[in-house]
Amino acid sequence: MTLTPMGDAALLVTCAAQPGAEASAVVHALAAAMTAAALPGVLALVPAYTTLLVHFDPRTTDVALLTGAVHAVNSGPPGHGLAHRAAALRSKSAPGAARRWHIAAVYDGEDLPWVAAQLGCAAAEVVARHSAVEYAVACLGFAPGFAYLAGLPANLHVPRLANPRAQIPAGSLILGGQQTAIMPLPMPSGWHMLGRTAVRLFDVSRAAPSLLMPGDRVRFLPTAAADLTGAPPRCEVLP
């Protein structure tokens, strides 16, 4: 674990060299522990693939204090250090550690034929591959409630659009590079449109505005257009 200041009001904690399930587990365990610690002067904690960015108020705290706090969390009491918590997250043994969302998706996106042609398979095969696996929310960014979903099978990796679209509709199910996602609100995008969902990913009137949180698991259920409703998706709390 390395700690480097990013400017004079943020500290970047690098938890792993490479992105992946292990890196995400450590980042999420650190974010949870730092949130629980509620350190004075910490303004925001932003988890990403291999890093946690700690935004702080330089009038209230400083890099030395925060470095000490991160190291304390990292070592922790015997058997309860970060490595232990991350392992618990990975094995899903930590209580409430992860949720699995089952999200209905209509695979009728305008880029589906292009993606299929690029991969040299039928459109139905693209749908089968995309809906066969479970994804993990690595982090949120780009837009409110936009979850970067890790776990896209290698046989669905296609280059992004050379010319991003100026706007795609909210709910669009999209695919780009090694990742897949749902667009929470109308935004520009360079990812391919595979289909659509009816989930409200972000709603400021909810106690937890973002439906998906880091560490959540997501599965897509191929659904006929007539059966797509705005009902909240089924959520399973993993044991």
Place this chain on the structure above:
Amino acid sequence: MTHLRVEHAGPATTVQDAGRLAWQHVGVSPAGFADPLLASLANALVGNPPEMAVLEWTLHGDTLRVVGGPVRVAVAAWAEVQVDGQPAPTFRSLRLHDGQVLTVGPLTQGRHGVLAVAGGILTPLVLGSRAAHVRTGVGVGALLPGDCLPVSADPAHDEPDRRLPPEHLPTRVDTLRVLPAPQLPLFQPQALPLLLAQPWRVLAADRMGLRLAGPPLLLLPGVEPVSEGVVTGALQVPPSGQPIALGPDRQTMGGYAKLAVVVTADLRHLAQLRDGDAVRFVAVDPPTAHAARSYADAALAAALAAIHCVHDVLPFESGRLLRLLS
């Protein structure tokens, strides 16, 4: 309900406060004051706490009609200001009555100016903040003629007006201090010296970021940065080698490598740069950045302490003078 009705709108007027820093983990951009010093001064002139929501102008002010009221406002901007066609001072509170029209023209210096209203601008709170993030449709921004901005009526109408002495007016700086960013090792060794060696021209600026033009700043061959959280003031470098300085409407994470980060004390100077301006960067160490922050805070405290009451009657207040005399 008292409000300000927009008669003519500047190109990008928004409501801003300290923003939504705490929601970045779910992808919400912080937004917030581009120039927190102007906001603090304007708010202090009308008796508000420093982080109360203000109207922020970009390049050009608005024409606003008071409906209801009375209201007390202060303009912190370099611009020609009129009330009912009569000249009115900036960096001084103004008392406006029902039907009076405040006109703020083109900003003659800097990119942003601020209007504070005593008791605050009363647009709805979203996630604890009134700050507008126009790209994601959060808060009230991109004002148009006919829009009505709910504001407080003057909570202390009998109090005298207040003025900032000219010696405490904010200054302008076009050499910004930077700290090297954590991803510096991903760059070719000459990238940082090149950043510091000559002025950069601002190609296009908005609240999300400033595109800068100069010699290309290049990554080491084969480097693929992993997306990570970003800060306002980060100089991120896309494959073109032309840096983008991130503003308050930045996204929460970024995939481009960051070469350096503007110190927080200089972020307001970054936000005040206009298209075509030249800007230089100078590298400092963390203690210097910390000292710069303390110095800026002390300068603001001194300015706030120097704000004093005034009893003069402004040309557009002749109606008030007549009322006083009668």
